[in-house]
Amino acid sequence: MAAVKLDKVWKKFGQNDVIKGIDLEIESGEFVVLVGPSGCGKSTLLNLIAGLETLTSGDIQIGKQRVNDVPPKDRNIAMVFQSYALYPTKSVHKNITFGMETRNIPRDEQERAVGEVTQLLHIEQLLERKPGQLSGGQRQRVAMGRALVRKPDVFLFDEPLSNLDAKLRIEMRTEIKKLHQRLGKTTVYVTHDQVEAMTLASRIAVMDNGHIRQYGPPSEIYEDPTDLFVASFMGSPSMNIVRGRLVENGGVTVRVTDEEGSIDFPLPAEAAGKVTGRIGQEVVLGLRPEIITHPGAHAAGSNVFMFKRTVDVIEPTGPDTMLVFTLGGSEAIGRVRPDEVVEAGKPYGFQVNMDKAKVFDPESGKSL
Amino acid sequence: MSESGIVRRRSAGHTLLRILLFAVLGLFCFVYLMPLVVMISTSLKSLAEIRTGSFISLPKEVTFDAWGKAWSTACVGVRCNGIEPYMWNSVVMVVPAVLISTFLGAINGYALTKWRFRGANTIFSLMLFGAFIPFQVVLLPMARTLGYFGLAGSTYGLILVHTVYGLAFTTLFFRNFFVSVSDGIVQAAKIDGAGFFPIFFKLMLPMAVPTIVVTVIWQFTNIWNDFLFGIAFTVGDSNPATVALNNIVASSTGVKEYNVDMAAAIIAGLPTLLVYVVAGNYFVRGLSAGAVKG
DSSP states (O other), X not given: OOOEEEEEEEEEEXXXXXXXXXXEEEOTTOEXXXXXXXXXXXXXXXXXXXXXXXXXXXXXXXXXXXXXXXXXXXXXXXXXXXXXXXXXXXXXXXXXXXHHHHTTOOHHHHHHHHHHHHXXXXXXXXXXXXXXXXXXXXXXXXXXXXXXXXXOSEEEEESTTTTSOHHHHHHHHXXXXXXXXXXXXXXXXXXXXXXXXXXXXXXXXXXXXXXXXXXXXXXHHHHSOSBHHXXXXXXXXXXXXXXXXXXXXXXXXXXXXXXXXXXEEEOOHHHHHHHGGGTTSEEEEEEOGGXXXXXXXXXXXXXXXXXXXXXXXXXXXXXXXXXXXXXXXXXXXXXXXXXXXXXXXXXXXXXXXXXXXXXXXXXXOBBO | OTTSSSOOOOOHHHHHHHHHHHHHHHHHXXXXXXXXXXXXXXXXXXXXXXXXXXXXXXOSSOOOHHHHIIXXXXXXXXXXXXXXXXXXXXXXXXXXXXHHHHHHHHHHHHHHHHSOOTTHHHHHHHHHHHTTSOHHHHHHHHHHHHHHHTOTBSHHHHHHHHHHHHHHHHHXXXXXXXXXXXXXXXXXXXXXXXXHHHIIIIIIHHHTHHHHHHHHHHHHHHHHHOOHHHXXXXXXXXXXXXXXHHHHHHHOOSSOOHHHHHHHHHHHHHHHHHHHHHHHHXXXXXXXXXXXXX
């Protein structure tokens, strides 16, 4: 087990800056998820940690060692690839032992390690098969087996579940989490799926365009996003982003105006205190779908506020029903219980919990 | 056939078109097979029968005399040992040339795609250029080179020539295969602690079996059938079979022994046919088994 520390890490491909000075500290035993849209540099960052790419500048430490010039095989890491990257001409058994063979580990020790890992992953019956004869989920297990058997200091996962179908993906996600709880190994996990990030991580690093926008525990990332990018990237359906203006109306409110009139969303005292200097200025109001509900859904004592809007579309999902309406000129989504009586094209009285509302600066996108 | 596959319209006109289609296909088969049939039937006739009978008639009396003569007693120039020693010349020249050029092509293709280095694409383009250089262009420079190395007129010289000339093609084949192999496999192997050659021998070569077979067929056919390099860079005893065949057919004085000529030509062509039949079969099997996506 080892901590991983990145210090001002830069990576250029030709003239392109892909990683732009990233600092990241991963504690020993932690499960850190790098999440972001495609092309944000998250896989490159993982490859830098693995040693599959060379740093342009900066430092990477694994444990106490500075590994900038240490080749991948000597970093004591193991990696699971998106494409599984199993050796197609070798049996599952040989796939798992290949690393130990190249390291000249005695045969009986190899067999013992294989036994342990296959039992852990329930792949004993697959050992003699070739990767081509395995299903997607089985290949995934074998790829993890190949990584586990190394007993590495650090596990690296590069979008390991993105090639699986939805059901299997959720199963394997749970499996990976169990595995981490059991082994407690430092893990760095790359994904573009924010649900995976939320469910697996002990800390999430949200990346965009070569930078880390925010680094923190899932609850903090979700409840307290530092900027609009993080706020809208995390959460599904994503946060409703509404433009408005700060006005005094028996307290600080965000006035949202559109064809159906204007609504003054009252900010609770704490949020109001942070924006008193900005009265009269434009702001962006962020309201997650689950805080816009049918009346009476919020905990007693919350700062709730009622408003009416015409429902455009009703989308039942089973456990909840999504109501799509227009707020401040942009589309917004509210989430109500499935037995709520709603009609498309008719106004509906929403209740919003203003304690959980976020206010952002429209210029910088920063949370206020 | 009508029970499976795509649904087809049934009508009189359609049946007629089908008949026409098979008639045309049959005609082409006939045109392509005819020379071989004539060659085989002529090689099985006696000289007397050839002189009296029709060119395309089947032999009345089958005799293998012509084959025996072509193999061991036909005169190549002034020596009358048949085509046999020259066949061995060809084998001794072709086998190393095919193996070396295939092996080097495999390493080239692997290095060019999986260990990208600055200028890899430029080097590949230059090598590809080699595939478009006609034989005739390299004759003189190659002759100078062989002379310089003291390999002129020897089988070794011819091996070198074919290896160098074949590299462009073999590299192209293997590069195109390895470029389709997931880089993840190489990265996984690097993390597993394997280096350049272990990855090549233990992982890449076994995956490349279909490409190896294609390359071997291609190289074997080309090198075995080559005449120009053979006649330019070898002399007398070290001639390959193609050159000897030419000498058998062209140098016979007096009566033209068509049956011997035909038998010698078939003998000289058999090895490529054999390689194709044996390896081609393996090639099809190799393609369908063990092919793994990603």
